[in-house]
Amino acid sequence: MKTTTINRRIQPLRGEVTVPGDKSISHRSVMFGSIAHGTTEITNFLKGADCLSTISCFRKLGIDIEETQDRILVHGRGLSGLCAPSQILDTGNSGTTTRLISGILAGQNFSSVLSGDASLNSRPMGRIITPLREMGASIASINDNDCAPLKIEPGKLHGIHYHSKVASAQVKSAILLAGLYAEGETKVTEPTLSRNHTELMLKGFGADISSGADNNGATASIKPCQELYGQKIPVPGDISSAAYFIAAALIVPGSELLIKNVGTNPTRAGILTICKNMGADITFINEKTAGGEPTADLLVKYSHLHGTTVEGAIIPTLIDEIPIIAVLAAYAEGTTIIKDAAELKVKETNRIDTVTENLLAMGGHITPTDDGMIIEGTESLTGAPVNSHLDHRIAMAFAIAGLAARGETTILDSQCVDVSYPGFFDVLH
Template identity: 60%
Template sequence: MKLTKVKGLQGELSIPGDKSISHRAVMFGALSKGTTHIRNFLSGADCLATIDCFRKMGVEIKQDGTDVTVCGNGLHGLKKPNTILDVGNSGTTTRLISGILAGQDFETVLSGDASLNKRPMGRIMKPLQMMGADIESANGDGCAPLKINGKMLKAIHYDSPVASAQVKSCVLLAGLYADGQTSVTEPALSRNHTELMLRAFGVDVKSSGKTATVTPPQEMHACDITVPGDISSATFFIVAGLITPNSCIRLKNVGINPTRDGILRVCKDMGADITMENVEDHGGEPTADLIVRTSKLKGTVVGGDVIPTLIDEIPAIALLAAFAEGETIIKDAQELRVKESDRIALTVDNLVKMGVDAQGTEDGMIICGGNPLHGASIHCKYDHRIAMTFSIAGINAGGETVIEDSECVDVSYPTFYEQLEQLRL
């Protein structure tokens, strides 16, 4: 993808469905009695991998664009797949489905692409093994492929060393098959989509401070889910609207769950002009239209408890910092080192290539804003969030920017480039 500077961005967009919520809606629908109708489903590669895995376990799932119908098999109705479950590039699919598979009465193998099979899975293997699960890394390196031999599980209280919705969700989903109440306590509260949606499917889930507790149900019951627009996807257009001259963008129906809205808090700290309209609530998942205008920004410090609420947005925040006056420090984000790529190293390297004063630290980065950006050849290592971040940089840089592996945006945002073109003045 080749990009050049634009005069401005104007218009309105409907953001694709939230990736985290789309994954969970399919999984929980598959484990329920009855038919679950999902609207505004994200048809990205990651969420399609989740559909594929459950189809291989005997669940009937029909898809018509962004409408998905899941004919649930019930909590104990999954069937042994006759092939490996291919999770593609999806860490969410891998970690959440592992909790479900740990409690089945059959064996499975989970494997993904080369990038996925390098990501750390020890963080879910440890609590699952504490519950009595038979799960091992096929290559002995703490990564996928994972071999899971399902069995009866025992309830635990797990003190998670990381604030990770994937780890928390994995343990809570295994808890659906345990012999009593299972709870997870985190060092900071991570996104709570699992807790909210399990309640919608009739499961007793209690949240108290940084602890979530699930009581295993006799059965789960189907319900209809409308997926909000994904705030992680909206972030690229939020940043674009703030840093591109002559811009005013309306982003419709964006999820603003308080465990996910850290990007909006950081933007406010930096002096961003963002207003909310049409605030609504959908089963505990609030949404709003966001109106974003070109803004004069100032540097800030991003760290502490806000990090789990914006972990996927940090590359885009780093770009925002490049256009702010003064220094921005991002810290406590060492989790970025083990995402689809080492996002700290890749973000800093590409910013520097474009003329930004940026340096990486062990747990984040330091960016001095104000330097004009120039075009560059950007290597994303097939990381969708890096590709989209530097596409926004490219429309604000002199000369031509080339995104070398731009097709990776299909993982989470297949219509990204089409929508970017719609806004261009």
């Protein structure tokens, strides 16, 4: 077990920070490059444990993937070029790898087994098993508990129109990827639009895909195509990783940070809206678009924050950032209400429970609810031992909380941050 100690920051935080590449886009670039014809070149790839699990899986499926210091080269073999793996596909702690690759594997002519660590194998997979079976896939939970390990065998797929009860990019993506191998058109309608990296990137690779929204929800549709084609993918900085430095600058008095090349896709950047609603001083600089993904440099200055309500359609755009939003709320004036976020219960931990536990340990005022939490702001938190429960988002959020807390904060099992942000504590220090 590794522990990291954070002491209260007396001096302002100043300077420039460049955060690692976006995790969601890094995963997808390897997956789509593997089933495309030709070579896909990826720059600013996130070499965190989760994305390396994706690389490992596709190597076991016969794909030649080169790693250099500044780029990843995926030598794709086309839509039908994957090979039967000789061993279990180990997805580690990565729910994204497990759910998305299931959609691809459902359309193959060979059998495969997916399994991960104890945390991954306790997360719900019924949400992808059900629609994939409706498409004709042969996919089963080996332990019959709707969790991994999953066994996927050859099946003849057909298009469906699936109405998802939750706005989930992973569910949507699994279905759309299976749709590449299905007969006829496949559609997914979700109550509100979840992150749309899959739709944007697949279109760039040449897929016949479209999307739109109306009063009944957001719908993405895909038709099978003859081939995808390798692309150059410049991965923007991950807004989820940038969120911790945004928060640090907002709560440490006198701070001013420039966070470079951050992905600002509206389906991911809900935290920027919430920060603005709380009174944050954030300026967009050098805005541009590459590969359909908007980016900007973010200039963030210390701000006197106030409480807000986080609910409804914005929740899917910031679900991973709720732990750090809770930290901001603890330092804000007034009350912050977070609701419609029951999805927090099925992340790496039940994040309603783990945020509550650690915020209370630091002297915060928080009341958990069935679908979120209510936080009363306080003038200051007090340093304390924080149990990450091996959840990278919890570890990083409470490290930032410690910067403005009285005394010393110790993060237990802090090595878990390597899942999404290797070197986070080095950059922070």
